[in-house]
Amino acid sequence: MGTVRTRWLLVSAAACAALAGFWLAHQLDRQAPALASGTWLPRPKAIEDFTLSDVAGKPYTRAELLAAPTLVYFGFTRCPDVCPTTLAKLAQVLKQAPVPGLRVLFVSVDPERDTPPVLGLYVHAFDPDFQGVTGEVREIAALARNFAVAVNRVELPGGDYTMDHSAVVFLVDAAGIAAIFTPPFETAALAADLRRAAPLLGARRGGPRP
DSSP states (O other): OHHHHHHHHHHHHHHHHHHHHHHHHHHHHHHSOOOSSEEEEEEEEOOOOOEEEETTSOEEEHHHHTTSOEEEEEEOTTOSSHHHHHHHHHHHHHHHOOOTTOEEEEEESOTTTOOHHHHHHHHHTTOTTOEEEEOOHHHHHHHHHHTTOOEEEEEOGGGOEEEEEOOOEEEEETTEEEEEEOSSOOHHHHHHHHHHHGGGTTTOSSOOBO
């Protein structure tokens, strides 16, 4: 009799645990903002340690990135169209979506030409508060892999080259990558998405996933 009762209690406990897990998952799904221009991750994606240089030549690390909500975009200063168009839209987004502490970080995928001074002049032409980082090729490559950003150097006639890269905007909070926005970017839609996401930034439980 004791064995039957023990088994019943174990089955009941398992059922309760499953029900609690289902309820929690349902609650998390209900809390996820409905984004018009991107995808909200059920759990934040972890960002690995890195060390790059900001536009003043000072170290810029993972801790600095996670210090405030940040829109991250990978590109290069000689990009003919996609990068400047995206940064111009992000400058407008910051004005339309007053998320407390929200920043824009431009990560150069062309460190050979994008020195800190060059990068500073470039990003500040869009907004004086924009941040930019550059650094060693292997550090940038590792960070790009962490964000699942594809980067490829394309040789051009005459010895010049250009850079192909993913045109994706990432929303980062204190736990890691919170959302991914894909082109085409519409300023009003992206600003509205950020306003919807703002209450959840840094507030989710469970921590980042690797």
